Amino acid sequence: MLMKRMSKLLLLLAAFALFAAACGSDDDGGDETATDATEAPASADEDMADEDMADEDMADEDMADEDMADEDMADEDMADEDMADEMSMTPGEGVSVLAGRANWSSGYFQAELYKLMLEELGFDVSDPAAIELGPSNGYTAMALGEMDYWPNSWYPGHLSWLKNELPDGSLVEEHVSIVGQEMVAGGLQGFLVTKAFADEHGVYTMDELNRNADAIAAFDEVDAVPGNGIADIFGCPEDWTCDDIIESQILFSGWDNIQQVKAGYDAMFAQAVDNADDGKAMVIYTWTPTSYLTQLRPGDNVYWMGVENVIDDSNPLGVEGGAAWSQLGADGNPVNARIGEDACPSAATSADGLCQLGWIAADIQVTANNDFLDANPSARALFEAVTLSVIDVALANVDQDGGTPPRDIAIQWIANNRGTVDAWLDAARAAA
Helix, strand or coil: CHHHHHHHHHHHHHHHHHHHHHHHHHHHHCCCCCCCCCCCCCCHHHHHHHHHHHHHHHHHHHHHHHHHHHHHHHHHHHHHHHHHHHHHHCCCCCCEECECEECCHHHHHHHHHHHHHHHHCCCEECCHHHHEECHHHHHHHHHCCCCCEEEEEEECHHHHHHHCECCCCCEHHHCEEEEEEEEEEEECEEEEEEHHHHHHHCCCEHHHHHHCHHHHHHHHHHCCCCCCCCEEEECCCCCCCHHHHHHHHHHHHCCCCEEEECCCHHHHHHHHHHHHHHCCCCEEEEECCCCHHHCCCECCCEEECECCCCCCCCCCCCCCCHHHHCCECCCCCECCECCCCCCCHHHHHCCCCCECCCCCCEEEEEEEEHHHHHHCHHHHHHHHHCCCCHHHHHHHHHHHHCCCCHHHHHHHHHHHCHHHHHHHHHHHHHHC
């Protein structure tokens, strides 16, 4: 719109210039007729009339010039207003953004969603798949400005990465900020055990499994490292943080007959599903929102496992930032899940009748580079405004597992929630 209006203004000014040039040519080169010597001279009255007419012509010309000047000013004001309107609609115009995503597939949908919304604000956003990182590298990349934002942070678990030291001696936390409330307490997490195995041996907590020699022997026959006398449970890849938390839990709780297998999660999960469906021993760490619980179904082929003691901030591994791996609530007490006995049998014997999973429900949030946030208040305001439903994200993961690309899922989600998204975008534009 602005370019079209500016083009019209330029054309109008060019037309006036041509008109002025044509008038000048007529004055200089027109036919002049000699006065007939026999013609009577003009009277004084006629001379005065001619002067009056000339004055009137000059006045008309002055008024015309003033009108043209007013029109030019009005056109300039309209152009300025259009430019302001366009800038307010697209505050990110001309700004390139380095987007990232986690290297677990359940975070792909959010990555595409934020990219699409930033693009509606005018930002030029890179493909999140081009910077796919686990937290061990993701936070450092953000601190160094190699990635502008990451919508897949899990707190408090990931707080430990903010203590990492950079080459210049500064800490990651000096360069990044946690922004918004994407999914507060949205990351339910814990251990699942094969239902048939748990019922056969009466092991419904990790502690009961560790103490039950027969259960450990049966588990060891079919686990990932058979014959080592240990129950090898499926944990996390070693750059996800949950692997560190599990190691801390094992040491904190004295689970000396249990150890963690660290490998690619999808491969471990596929084996876990096979074992659960066949009634074979298996324990695996998992979380929501994902589609995983459509295959490992608490109360059907698996149970949620309880724990007797929830890890605190004592940092049993003694590593930098390890105190942040406490799974207690802000008041220092366990935050137990409202999961019934049919899906978590240990709830039947807990003091509050709830399932003590040993894991706090994580806050899933955006983390971003401070320089990027300071330079782009509209992006910050968008991150602050967005809140997502755990159910919506879980359903998105189901669609993704069905073969629909995450970007297509995000496009459809925005279409279905246009009013909500527009309110978030309006808040972002207002902050520009």
